[in-house]
Structure formats: C-alpha cells, structure tokens
Amino acid sequence: MLAAMLAAVIPCFRVKRHILGVLAAMPALVDRIYVVDDACPEGSGSAVEDGSRDPRVVVLRHERNRGVGGATLTGYRAALEGGATIVVRLDGDGQMDPALIPRLVRPIEEGEADYAKGNRFFELGGLAAMPRLRLLGNSILSFASKLSSGYWNVMDPTNGFTAIHADVLRQLPLDKLARGYFFESDLLFRLGTIRAVVCDVPMPARYGDEASSLSVGRVAGEFAWKHLANTGKRLFYSYYLRDFNIASIEIALGAPLVAFGAWIGVTRWMESARHGTPATSGTVMLAALPVVVGIQLVLAFLSYDLSNVPREVLHRRLAARPRGAPTGA
Numbered sequence: 344m345l346a347a348m349l350a351a352v353i354p355c356f357r358v359k360r361h362i363l364g365v366l367a368a369m370p371a372l373v374d375r376i377y378v379v380d381d382a383c384p385e386g387s388g389s390a391v392e393d394g395s396r397d398p399r400v401v402v403l404r405h406e407r408n409r410g411v412g413g414a415t416l417t418g419y420r421a422a423l424e425g426g427a428t429i430v431v432r433l434d435g436d437g438q439m440d441p442a443l444i445p446r447l448v449r450p451i452e453e454g455e456a457d458y459a460k461g462n463r464f465f466e467l468g469g470l471a472a473m474p475r476l477r478l479l480g481n482s483i484l485s486f487a488s489k490l491s492s493g494y495w496n497v498m499d500p501t502n503g504f505t506a507i508h509a510d511v512l513r514q515l516p517l518d519k520l521a522r523g524y525f526f527e528s529d530l531l532f533r534l535g536t537i538r539a540v541v542c543d544v545p546m547p548a549r550y551g552d553e554a555s556s557l558s559v560g561r562v563a564g565e566f567a568w569k570h571l572a573n574t575g576k577r578l579f580y581s582y583y584l585r586d587f588n589i590a591s592i593e594i595a596l597g598a599p600l601v602a603f604g605a606w607i608g609v610t611r612w613m614e615s616a617r618h619g620t621p622a623t624s625g626t627v628m629l630a631a632l633p634v635v636v637g638i639q640l641v642l643a644f645l646s647y648d649l650s651n652v653p654r655e656v657l658h659r660r661l662a663a664r665p666r667g668a669p670t671g672a
Contacts, residue, residue: 347452350375350427351444352418354411355387358435362387363394365433368441373399373431377421380404381414387435411503412526416517423509431506438549439504448506450542457511457539457657460497460527461504465545473548484528484566491573492531493581495649497543500528504546508658511539524562525569532573536580538653581651590647597640604633 351373355362362378369376376399380388388402403417415432422430429448433439439461450456463473464485470478481499488500501524514537521529534541582591608630615622 347428348374348426349429349431349444349448350377350422350425351431351433351441352377352379352415352422353433353435354379354381354414354418355391355435356381356383356408356411356414357385357387359383359385359387359390361437362391362435365435365437365441366391366395366397366400369397369399370441370444372445373441375422375425375427376400377418378402378435379414379418381410382406382408410523410526412520412522412524412529415503415526416520416522419512419517423512427509429506429508430512433504440546440549443504443544443546444506447504447544447546450544451506451508451658454656454659455540456542457508458534458541459506459544460499460541461502461546462497462499462543463502463546463548464498465543466547470548487566487570488528488531491528491570491577493535493577493648494531494541494652496652497531497541499543500531502546503527505530510658510661511537514539514657514661521569523565525566528566528570529573532577535577535653537657538655539657540653540655588647590644590651593640593644593647597637597644600633600637601641602637604630604635604637608634 349372351369353362353365353376355378358365366376366378376397378388378391378400380386380391380402382405388404391400391402401421403421405414405417409417418432419430429451431444431448433441433444443461447459447461450459464470464481473481481501485498485500489495489497492500505527511534515530515533520526520533531541578594582588582594607626611622611626611630
C-alpha cells in the first residue's frame with residue numbers, strides 16, 4: 344500500500360488522568376488523532392486542548408453522551424472526511440499501548456486483512472493479569488460472537504484496539520451500528536455481511552487501577568438478545584438470501600429435528616413419571632432418532648460454516664473495481 348494516511352480515534356469518557364499519556368505515546372506513523380469527548384464530566388477534551396501541543400490532535404465534542412460506539416462513529420466519520428486510508432481505534436484509559444499500532448495495522452498495509460483487532464487471549468502468560476470474571480465473560484462472549492458474526496477464527500470480540508481500511512469502513516451501514524458496549528461485536532457482524540477479512544493481532548493484557556465500566560451482569564441480557572438476533576440475521580443472509588447450498592438444508596432440517604426429538608422425549612418422560620409406567624422402546628426411539636440425526640446435521644452445518652470464513656481481502660477488490668460499481672455484498 345502506497346502513501347497510506349493513518350488516523351487514530353480515541354473515545355474519551357472519564358479518562359482525564361490517562362489521555363495525555365496516551366497521546367504522548369502515539370507513534371510518529373499516525374498522521375491524525377481524533378479525540379472524541381463523549382460529554383465527559385471530567386472535561387477530557389479540554390484537558391487535551393490545554394495539555395497537548397501535538398499538531399496531529401483534533402478534539403471533537405458531543406453535547407450529550409452517545410456511548411462508546413457513538414463516540415467511535417464520530418471519530419470514524421471525521422477520519423473518512425479527513426482522507427484517512429486506515430483508521431485505528433483505541434481507548435484513552437492507557438490499557439492499550441499505542442506502540443503496538445504498527446503491528447496492528449501491518450496486516451492491512453500488506454493486503455492480508457481488512458480489519459485487524461487485538462487479542463489478549465493469545466499470550467497465555469499475560470492472561471494472569473486479567474481478572475477471572477472478565478476472563479470467563481470474554482470467553483463466553485467470544486463464542487457468542489463467533490456464532491453471530493461467522494468469524495470462527497477470532498477471539499476477544501469486545502477488544503476495542505482495532506484498525507480498519509477506510510474503503511471497507513465506507514461499505515458499512517454506520518447508522519445501524521450499536522452505540523453502546525455492543526459496538527465491537529455488532530461491527531464484526533456487519534463486517535461479516537460484506538465478507539471482509541478479519542484477523543487477530545496478539546497483544547498483552549494491561550490493566551491499571553481503573554475499574555472496568557463494562558459490567559457483565561448489566562449487559563448479559565442485552566448481549567445475549569443482540570447476539571441471538573444477529574445470529575438469525577446472519578444465517579438468513581448467508582444461507583437463504585444470498586446463497587442456498589447443502590448447509591442451508593442441513594441447518595433447516597437439523598435444528599427442528601433436535602427440537603422435535605427433545606420435545607417428544609421430555610413430554611413422554613414426564614408422562615411416564617406421572618403414571619409410574621416406563622416408556623416403550625418405540626417411544627424412546629421416536630425421541631432419540633430425531634435428536635441423533637438432527638445433531639449430525641447441525642454438526643455438518645457447523646463444519647461448513649467454519650470453512651466459510653471470509654478469506655479474500657475486500658479492500659483489494661474495491662480498489663480494483665471501477666468507482667461507483669456495486670460490491671455485490
């Protein structure tokens with residue numbers, strides 16, 4: 344990639360203590376830094392204007408809080424308007440090392456990926472620094488995100504240390520993206536709908552004295568519902584609207600068979616327990632056979648889905664097509 348312009352977006356909310364240190368550590372290859380003050384009660388934006396003399400820094404402000412996703416989108420739009428080629432996003436609390444930005448953007452610069460994200464799970468030695476509850480929550484969220492996005496090759500979906508090619512960012516329906524903590528997971532889902540290539544970049548887990556603003560208990564229900572909705576939309580888009588193949592048949596038959604067999608088994612077991620009579624062999628087979636066949640079909644679908652992870656880099660195809668031509672996504 345020639346003459347790439349690199350922009351960094353930093354959403355700011357209650358990070359006044361850390362933001363100047365983050366800006367001071369920003370590597371020279373970053374051409375523009377967009378600091379988005381998301382109605383921060385500490386006045387992080389004013390602290391940056393007063394304390395930073397870096398000419399690359401641009402402070403953007405929200406009159407009311409829009410959430411981490413809303414602040415990121417404001418920075419994304421400003422970066423696109425400013426002519427950025429690659430847009431990096433990182434937090435302002437010091438838990439993401441700006442020195443890792445060259446490593447993060449390298450897969451995009453070399454044409455190997457459209458979107459790169461940090462993965463704190465790769466380096467096992469560094470996981471000792473991660474709080475146990477957060478480790479468990481991230482593991483569960485990672486599996487849910489794999490189902491809803493189709494990116495079975497990535498972990499740590501809520502990691503906000505990301506980089507995206509501007510041409511790919513322009514293909515996304517930014518107005519439809521989640522504004523809160525679900526932003527990163529929803530972005531992965533949207534990237535999957537346009538079949539962008541996503542890769543993980545190993546990074547150490549760094550935690551300071553700040554408590555995480557992401558409460559597992561508070562967002563568990565919201566995340567579960569949104570992941571379920573995105574999973575349904577992804578399956579419909581990928582296997583029935585845009586394509587119809589053997590996997591479409593496998594999941595269409597497999598899931599109902601498992602549900603039917605389980606329903607028969609539970610209802611007959613309850614009836615047998617209530618009357619004190621054992622179920623006949625025919626009843627057992629009526630419940631077991633659909634479950635066994637259904638599970639085999641679901642496993643076959645999952646095998647196909649795992650092999651269907653996007654591998655053709657989208658921004659290279661976008662650069663090759665005539666301007667204004669449809670992407671086909």
